Amino acid sequence: MAHRLIACEHCDYVHVENDIPAGSVACCIRCGSPLYAAEQQRFDKPLALAFTALVLFVIANIYPLLTFSMEGRAETNTLGSGVLTFWQEGFPFLAFMVALTSIAAPMVVIAAHIYVLLPISMGWTVPGVKRVWRVLAIIRPWSMLDVFLIGLLVALTKLTDFAQVIAGPAFFAVCCLIPTVLLMNTTLDPRTIWRRIAPKGLRYLTENDLIESRSNGSGQDNTKGSGAGLMTCHTCSMVVAAPNVDHGHCPRCGAVVHMRKARSLSRAFALLLTAIVLYIPANVFPIMTVTYLGRAEADTILSGVAALVQAGEWPIAIVVFTASILVPIIKIVLLGWIYLATWLGLSGPLRQRTWVYRITELIGRWSMVDVFMVSILAALVKLGNIASIQPGFGAVAFCGVVILTMLSAMAFDPRLIWDRAGMRRETLRQKTLRSNSLKETQGSPS
Ligand SMILES: [Zn+2]
Ligand SMILES: [Zn+2]
Structure with a gap:
């Protein structure tokens, strides 16, 4: 080395x-x-896992996910149905976000691994490897098939109470795809790849x-x-x-390098404040309207959790409550505290503050569970007055909260936690030195 x-x-x-x-x-x-x-010297394992993930991803996209049947009528959905339904119902932002997080980003992650690892393993030279690995670094946080799977399980629990639901091949493919991608990511260090594809x-x-x-x-x-x-x-x-x-x-990679992310703290603060404002309509407006046997009922995030509790579905209720209510609040409060402490240059437990920042980066994406659940339900339950589910504005606002808090955490440069605390310590040290020297000057005999 x-x-x-x-x-x-x-x-x-x-x-x-x-x-x-x-x-x-x-x-x-x-x-x-x-x-x-x-x-790492060899890439056989992550490459084999990437090919397995590709096969599973193709199955997950072309075969039915769930089949919903009620009163002699049946409806089947695929992975892309939620996107189409959101688009048709007039929710282009939700359509874009679900398409990005459940289809486009996972596809790019799998394809990029194959495109980069295969030539390295075989000793081939292919164009654009650096660019592909750079795109992967940007797109990776937006790949959320694991969160989608939880949304799928919540949707399944909600539906089995009043209809027959059969899981299709795509459901099992998604279930196998999550551990495959997870293993692929853990068996490969992205930095090793950067060293391999660096200019000679x-x-x-x-x-x-x-x-x-x-x-x-x-x-x-x-x-x-x-x-x-x-x-x-x-x-x-x-x-x-x-x-x-x-x-x-x-x-090495051609990206623009900065000493620190530009205007990091102000951008992070602005995005977080917008998320806080959006959090109000996200909880006030319904995330979906359920029509069952001619009766329509609007569901907010909180009433959705309450309905799960009433139905006795405690484990799923706890998951939804944690992902949709606890996680966004905890993330907003913790990020706000980190930004404020950094802005004020507070010293204190900097190591813990950095750890908390890393945790907020990891947990934020899990709040997309409710958005995925609405996308699956709205695409599947389309039996008119018998049973149908329409997305509501609350889902748009809630998705906005999740995206904005993620962007806010990404905009923040955690090195500022240490820089600012150091600056404050230095300013205090200089002040003390100045006042001491002043005292010495005043005290010394002329
Ligand atoms: Zn670089
Ligand atoms: Zn460190």
Whole structure:
């Protein structure tokens, strides 16, 4: 191993890469975030899993998902039916989001793995590999088939109470697809791929460069990348020496590199405030209207949970309550606290604050459960006055809340938590020094 430099994406602490045992992950000594996995030499396992995922994904898209029958009539849906129904019912935003998260993004994730891993394994050269792996880094957080599956199970529970529902081949394909994609992601470290597809002869900064930059240091905290004049690429995590200007292109992946994400805190705050405003209509307006035997009833998020409790479906009620009510509130409160503490430059438990930020990044997507549930129900229950389900504006607002909180967390640069606290400490130290020197000057005999 060439003892390359690696800066933590969450606190900017600079580390030197070392050999670690296969299957293990190195973590940041300052904030505890994962840094890098053991370098891989072979890609047979993730490639085989990617091909399996592709076959399952094709089955999931062409075969029926669920068949709903009632009063001698039956309706069948596929994975794409929810998108079509949202579009036809006049909800283009929901149609776009469900298409992106349950079809387009999973498809790109699987296809990108095959497109990049197959040539590496076979020793072929194909064009656009770097671009494909860059697109994958952007699209990966939007792939939500696992959340879709929970939405599917909730929809199934709601329907089995008053009709016969039969799971089709696509249902079982989705059930198998989730662990396959999960295994594919865990058996592959994206950074190893970046090293493999990097331009030939690319020079990585090493321990010696760090010693040199520290010896030329300007008195700043040079344990941090920014203090040592180093920037980290947001896309491929390569550490590059900061050029004279604040913007430059990463020599490995070609993405624009910044010392810190531009206007990170103000953008994160603005997106979070919009999400808070949207959270009100998301809970006031119905997410769907259920017509059953000629009687129409509007369902809000909360009344949906209450109905599940009344029906005695406690496990599903707890899942929906957690995903649709607890998670958005917890995420909004925690992100608000992190942004405010960062803006004020509060020191305190920075390691815990970074950990909380990482958790909010992970849990936010699970709130899409209700949106997927509405998409499945609206596409399946279309028997006119006997039984039908129409999406409501509450679902649009709720989907907006989930997307905005995700975008807000993405816009925030967690390294600011450490920068700002450091700045405040430095300002306080300088103030104390100034007041001490003033006291000494006043106290000294003239
Ligand atoms: Zn760190
Ligand atoms: Zn890069």
